[in-house]
Amino acid sequence: MANRNSSRRTLAWREARSGYLFIIPWVIGFVVFTVGPMVSSLYFSFTDYNIIDAPRWVGLANYARVFQGVPEYLMSGDPRQLKDPIFWKSLQVTLYFAVLALPLNLVMSFVLAILLNQKIFGLHIWRSIYFLPSIISGVAVTLLWVRILNPRMGILNSFLRDIGVQSPPGWLQDPDWAIPALVIMGLWGVGGSMIIYLAGLQGIPTDLYDAVKVDGANVWQSFWNVTFPMMTPVLFYNVVLGLITTFQYFTEVYVATGGSGGPQRATMFYNLYLYQNAFRYFDMGYASVMAWLLFLIVLLLTGLIFRSSEAWVYYEGQLKGR
């Protein structure tokens, strides 16, 4: 008996060892290119480090710089009380963008997926048309949209003037419209999420629709009682992914504004300010602080979404109370 157990353990170890050997290259890459830099940046966040000279330990000074002046600001409302008002501005801009962009992207991609799940002529062509923009490089798309959104000669404002809009928005040149302009730009790429929704829609068992039809449900009732609940896992996935992507927003705003975050810091996204601290001001310590704070913010928000999912995400076959 003991020999049999020993034999089983040896076999199990041999099988596991093969698996470990296969994943070693990935593990090495993960350690060297992800975990290693993360640990390094955590260390740098406690130092004054300008890349060229050796890091100098400063303790919590970089962290203090972020939060210094916050109580005074909360009492007075004067942003000049903040030690680093641009940090808080960048957070505000990023949150504003997230609040606008995330729901719009989710709704639009979901609606498109529903529309493209119908039996219509040329369905495959329509699906390709809506998906194609999402696979084009961010830089090229941004340059294209900068021209489309030009207030003087862009086709969007030309169209608005043609339909009678006297003073169309200044878009990327107007601090009030710069973020909405970037949101509009982002809708160009909803094809990626649309495909995921489409796959989810096609996975809904048709007998559920037959059942509600028998019960006399109309289109809306059918959607609300079958389609939407069955799609909540996919929606959940896209919400989490969309949140992470939104907080990592950088390429488009860097290309569109030349890295300035203008006009008047209206597009000073968190990652853009982080980049400026790292590569314009050579303040790697402070940039590392920003990176870790971003990690914690996204972790917190993702955790909240996961916690909330118990209330609104339905998994087929799940039993309540278990």
Place this chain on the structure above:
Amino acid sequence: MQTKRWRMVLLTVVWLLIMSACGATTGGDAAGPASGDPVKVTIFVGFGTGTDPQQVTAQEELAKKFNESHTDIQIEFMIVPYDEATERYLAMVSGGNAPQLVGPMGISTIAQYLDQWEDITPYVAKDGYSLDDFYGPAVTLNKYPTVNAGLPLGLFPSFIFYNKDAFDAAGIAYPPQDYNDKSWDINTMRNNAIQLTIDGNGNNATSADFDPANIVQWGYADTWTDFRGMMTMFGASGVGRPTSEDYKTAQVNSSEWLYGAKWVHDGVHKDHFMPDAAGQGAIDADSGDPFGGGHVAMWYSHTWYMSEGLTEVPFKWDIAPLFYNQKGERIARVHADLFAIPKTAKNKDQAWEVMKWLVSPEQIVEVCKIYGCLPARKSTEAQFLDSLRTRFPGINHAVIFEAIAYLDDPNHESYVPETGKLGDALNNSLTTIYTDPEVDVEELLNITNEDVQIILDEYWVNQ
């Protein structure tokens, strides 16, 4: 047995992967060249001019010329797009693989990385190298608080490029080319610029039917510069420097800079002879070249524009001095370029030899033709003038050389503490001026002055 063999193969492959990942980077310089091998000097180009296709070709030919005449040193130009230059350079330096020479670079780039450059003072002293042939301002501009960063390569004086056809169409006399003509002042320029600003229906900005939303030609622009560059001409005590001489007090809201900022704001939003941010975006989208694309009748820029733009211009053009400012002074900003040696580079002695070769009387004119600069050597003035006459016939070349006498000192790119942060604070004001017709310019400058003061105070606390 076969399974065991496959496992051995797999283990070997994995081990090889690990070894290659952990192996030293190739670069060739870690162990140094073998005795007798020529030393390689890499010249990093990307922080300024030098990345256009015709410039790349010219630099390759220059490298070939050097390499054929030297057996102990070989040079190679490493061309990096401007947008990537910072990251690539910093990656090289932090990886212990700094290039031997960096340039051509302007004063602002030198100032931004001030702690990184080798001080060439000992090299000059050791060789007994004479600086007498260089223009005095060229030498002075390259001296910084803590370092003499390099031998002067060239100067890029500034002046007005003007579209003669536009002036003819408007029936306006060309700007005078005599530097002593006091009638060419800021008010005259403004009046001319307003008449030269045309909308899509052919109305100029003095017409009641003028449509500022449909401008096809602006009278004047000075957009390829930053806030300091724009304000330099207005004659503040610090000229192009936004602080006191000891870098401790912000002086952004001086009366001269306030006048200048208001003048620009009015020019953009009230008189409409300067393009706003949307206009600048439209110009970029159309041709990317405000003057060569025919969008601007008078364009204030430097000689480097002559090598980057002006390739096939469909109209007659010439150049004129910058106008006198509101105080009756003329301050025409200048750029100055050089090559510098990073402190952490290897083979610095060889880099010094290459630097001397690039700015030698025999080579400096050819090098400056690539980059569009005026050679910093007085003895080469005639030779360079001949090349200008060949390349740009029909314009008044004396305007270029005479502009040197009016350069800005302190320079608008000169060192200030926290160069990047301070520059961003100032340029945030400039974008506000370009984008907000209703902004209170005085209040804006006062706020910017406070921001700059905070930056300076923080810097000095940490010293």
